[in-house]
Amino acid sequence: MIQNSNASSRRILTFPAVHPCQSIAPATLLASLIALCRSACDYKSKSFGSNVRNARETIRQVGNLLLLLHEIRLSFSPIPDSLLLGLSELHLTVQKVIYLLDDCTRGDGARMWMLMESDRVANHFLVLVREMATALEVLPLEVLDLPCEAVEVAELAVRQARQTKFEVASGDQAAMAEVLTILRRFEGGGDVPDRGEIKRVLDYIGVKKWSDCYREVKFLDSEIEFHYSNKEMKRELDALSSLLGLMNYARCVLFDSVYGKSNQPVDGEGESRNHELLRSLDGDSFRCPISLEIMRDPVIIETGHTYDRCSILKWFRAGNATCPNTGKKLSSTELIPNVALKQLIQQYCLANGIPVADSSRKIRDITRTAAAGSLAAESAMKAAASFLAGKLLGGDCKGRNKSAYEIRLLSKTSIFNRSCLVEAGVIPSLLELLSSEDDGTSQENAIAALLNLSKHSRSKALIVENGGLRSIVDILKKGVKVEARQHAAATVFYLASIEEYRKLIGETTEAISDLVEMVKEANYRGKKNALVAIYGLLMHPGNHWRVLASGAVPLLLDVLISSDRDEVVTDSLAVLATLAEKSEGAQAIIRCGALPQVVRILASTNPRATMEHCVCLLLALSINGGEDVVAYLVRSPSLMGSLYSQLSEGTSRASKKAGALIRVLHEFYERTSSTSKATVLPREQFVHAW
Ligand SMILES: *[C@@H]1O[C@H](CO)[C@@H](O)[C@H](O)[C@H]1NC(C)=O
Ligand SMILES: *[C@@H]1O[C@H](CO)[C@@H](O)[C@H](O)[C@H]1NC(C)=O
Ligand SMILES: *[C@@H]1O[C@H](CO)[C@@H](O)[C@H](O)[C@H]1NC(C)=O
Ligand SMILES: *[C@@H]1O[C@H](CO)[C@@H](O)[C@H](O)[C@H]1NC(C)=O
Numbered sequence: 080m081i082q083n084s085n086a087s088s089r090r091i092l093t094f095p096a097v098h099p100c101q102s103i104a105p106a107t108l109l110a111s112l113i114a115l116c117r118s119a120c121d122y123k124s125k126s127f128g129s130n131v132r133n134a135r136e137t138i139r140q141v142g143n144l145l146l147l148l149h150e151i152r153l154s155f156s157p158i159p160d161s162l163l164l165g166l167s168e169l170h171l172t173v174q175k176v177i178y179l180l181d182d183c184t185r186g187d188g189a190r191m192w193m194l195m196e197s198d199r200v201a202n203h204f205l206v207l208v209r210e211m212a213t214a215l216e217v218l219p220l221e222v223l224d225l226p227c228e229a230v231e232v233a234e235l236a237v238r239q240a241r242q243t244k245f246e247v248a249s250g251d252q253a254a255m256a257e258v259l260t261i262l263r264r265f266e267g268g269g270d271v272p273d274r275g276e277i278k279r280v281l282d283y284i285g286v287k288k289w290s291d292c293y294r295e296v297k298f299l300d301s302e303i304e305f306h307y308s309n310k311e312m313k314r315e316l317d318a319l320s321s322l323l324g325l326m327n328y329a330r331c332v333l334f335d336s337v338y339g340k341s342n343q344p345v346d347g348e349g350e351s352r353n354h355e356l357l358r359s360l361d362g363d364s365f366r367c368p369i370s371l372e373i374m375r376d377p378v379i380i381e382t383g384h385t386y387d388r389c390s391i392l393k394w395f396r397a398g399n400a401t402c403p404n405t406g407k408k409l410s411s412t413e414l415i416p417n418v419a420l421k422q423l424i425q426q427y428c429l430a431n432g433i434p435v436a437d438s439s440r441k442i443r444d445i446t447r448t449a450a451a452g453s454l455a456a457e458s459a460m461k462a463a464a465s466f467l468a469g470k471l472l473g474g475d476c477k478g479r480n481k482s483a484y485e486i487r488l489l490s491k492t493s494i495f496n497r498s499c500l501v502e503a504g505v506i507p508s509l510l511e512l513l514s515s516e517d518d519g520t521s522q523e524n525a526i527a528a529l530l531n532l533s534k535h536s537r538s539k540a541l542i543v544e545n546g547g548l549r550s551i552v553d554i555l556k557k558g559v560k561v562e563a564r565q566h567a568a569a570t571v572f573y574l575a576s577i578e579e580y581r582k583l584i585g586e587t588t589e590a591i592s593d594l595v596e597m598v599k600e601a602n603y604r605g606k607k608n609a610l611v612a613i614y615g616l617l618m619h620p621g622n623h624w625r626v627l628a629s630g631a632v633p634l635l636l637d638v639l640i641s642s643d644r645d646e647v648v649t650d651s652l653a654v655l656a657t658l659a660e661k662s663e664g665a666q667a668i669i670r671c672g673a674l675p676q677v678v679r680i681l682a683s684t685n686p687r688a689t690m691e692h693c694v695c696l697l698l699a700l701s702i703n704g705g706e707d708v709v710a711y712l713v714r715s716p717s718l719m720g721s722l723y724s725q726l727s728e729g730t731s732r733a734s735k736k737a738g739a740l741i742r743v744l745h746e747f748y749e750r751t752s753s754t755s756k757a758t759v760l761p762r763e764q765f766v767h768a769w
Pocket of ligand 2: 296300323327450451452456460488489490491492493494495496
């Protein structure tokens with residue numbers, strides 16, 4: 080069903096046409112073929128980036144075929160069986176023609192790639208049209224006593240299909256040559272190519288706006304991803320990377336402003352097909368049959384049914400090795416990601432304003448993003464970086480804002496891109512842009528850019544050396560847009576990966592109290608980012624009292640009680656467990672009455688990470704919180720069972736800690752239940768018991 084109808088998941092220049100089934104009635108086949116020919120002819124009005132003449136010629140030939148098919152339909156009733164073979168072949172070929180025409184007119188950014196593949200494309204047209212001729216010759220028209228005009232039409236169609244030449248047009252040739260010249264200029268490393276030159280080529284293929292360029296980059300990126308993960312030829316990767324470098328550069332340099340609304344000027348025409356599909360589906364198709372929630376990570380199990388990954392894992396972990404829908408026993412609990420459905424769900428959520436779960440970020444191959452894919456890509460990126468750095472320094476407000484936005488896009492994943500930008504000197508200018516006083520978009524773009532650059536080690540130092548800590552901490556509270564404040568918290572998290580900076584941030588006035596304040600916010604992202612930042616800062620022991628003094632403990636407990644999102648519960652527990660490692664922290668947690676809550680969480684089904692932090696927290700509390708804690712835990716009926724199941728099923732850390740806690744509880748139990756009034760053991764004894 081849904082999976083198969085996702086037409087846009089077909090890879091470019093592949094032709095997965097299907098044979099009509101053998102038992103089909105000739106009349107049905109003919110009607111279907113006529114419909115196919117009509118849709119092929121509809122491409123006449125579309126805009127082609129390259130191979131225009133070959134496409135038009137092919138469409139004309141399909142038009143001839145259409146005439147003949149009409150004749151056949153008029154002349155025979157019923158349609159004779161002897162036509163089946165030829166019609167089937169034609170049906171197959173016209174499907175492929177449509178795929179090819181579709182690739183030539185795709186709205187999703189394939190224009191540059193299609194131009195550079197012109198030879199291959201022209202050859203595809205040639206092969207398909209010749210296939211049509213062959214199929215036509217198989218039709219036994221002579222024997223069938225067709226009116227003579229029809230026979231003439233048929234002969235004409237065959238003759239033309241046999242004879243037409245398909246060559247790369249001179250305009251396409253020239254444009255390709257120009258692209259190659261531009262890339263060679265980048266490779267040469269001397270002067271950057273002339274803007275006018277680049278613009279001419281882009282105009283030629285119809286890439287005229289920032290958003291067109293954005294789509295080209297996105298398309299090339301996904302092609303590279305594909306080739307990379309499929310270990311295809313290095314040559315293709317080189318070519319794709321060079322084109323990507325060129326398009327990235329063009330996007331930064333040629334366009335003054337970002338077209339489209341808000342920060343996501345995306346929304347390609349390529350997506351419209353899916354939107355149509357989406358309209359016919361309601362949200363229920365996207366719900367997990369177990370949790371009844373919209374699925375975040377749909378997976379298929381052995382029986383072919385789809386569930387959300389975390390629900391089905393819970394089901395399996397509870398000892399149910401069956402398919403929840405059918406009750407069938409499973410021989411394997413292997414899960415296969417339902418990629419197509421996942422894409423649909425994401426689009427559905429976007430279209431309906433439902434927040435998309437981002438828990439499944441694509442994990443890229445790090446080594447791939449550490450280097451540019453080719454020499455030309457490398458110098459194109461360097462040229463783009465220095466252009467952007469210049470704009471940040473000397474541009475007007477709009478120019479600086481746009482540069483920050485481009486930097487944000489360029490720094491998303493690629494380590495190589497980040498280091499180019501950092502070396503071009505963008506950090507001080509971005510820090511300055513944080514205090515810009517427009518509607519908050521410049522500030523947001525700047526902090527988002529800094530966030531992703533701060534994953535690069537050199538940039539952390541540059542941020543600190545340029546006094547950036549103060550400016551970033553200020554955004555935590557005073558950021559104009561809520562997104563800016565979230566990015567600021569995440570940036571603090573990255574900076575806190577270095578011990579020296581953890582200390583510096585702790586000493587920056589209000590840094591910690593503002594983060595703690597953010598935990599209060601209803602907003603999920605902000606809560607999450609603030610929690611991980613606090614967690615990072617706690618790695619510096621000197622920050623413990625600051626976190627306690629800011630009143631974090633009751634807030635964290637609140638998160639445990641009221642949040643229905645696993646992730647923030649886990650993060651809160653992690654912070655609490657760290658705080659409990661010191662006696663003041665443990666006391667504060669106990670005073671707030673956290674124990675029953677933590678025991679309850681441990682008794683219900685939760686992700687393994689959550690359980691691990693629970694066990695760590697309880698162990699730390701029983702060590703640093705005094706005998707009363709242990710006494711309480713010994714009396715909790717569900718606890719022993721939970722601890723034993725962590726021993727066998729928990730993470731290795733959870734299992735170790737659960738073992739230690741069980742020992743503490745046993746010792747306490749034996750001591751207090753022995754009839755003789757035992758002397759209380761010194762606490763250290765069980766502190767070091769493990
Ligand atoms: C396991 O299956 C039983 C019934 O077959 C069901 O009641 C129970 O809720 C399932 N466990 C989980 C964790 O889904
Ligand atoms: C640089 O960033 C762009 C934009 O995100 C990306 O498409 C490209 O893959 C990156 N470059 C490299 C060399 O990875
Ligand atoms: C800054 O750029 C964004 C695009 O990211 C745009 O939406 C916004 O309007 C721009 N703001 C200003 C003040 O130019
Ligand atoms: C930063 O990069 C990540 C990927 O590493 C990306 O998902 C995220 O959107 C980027 N952040 C911003 C604020 O652009």
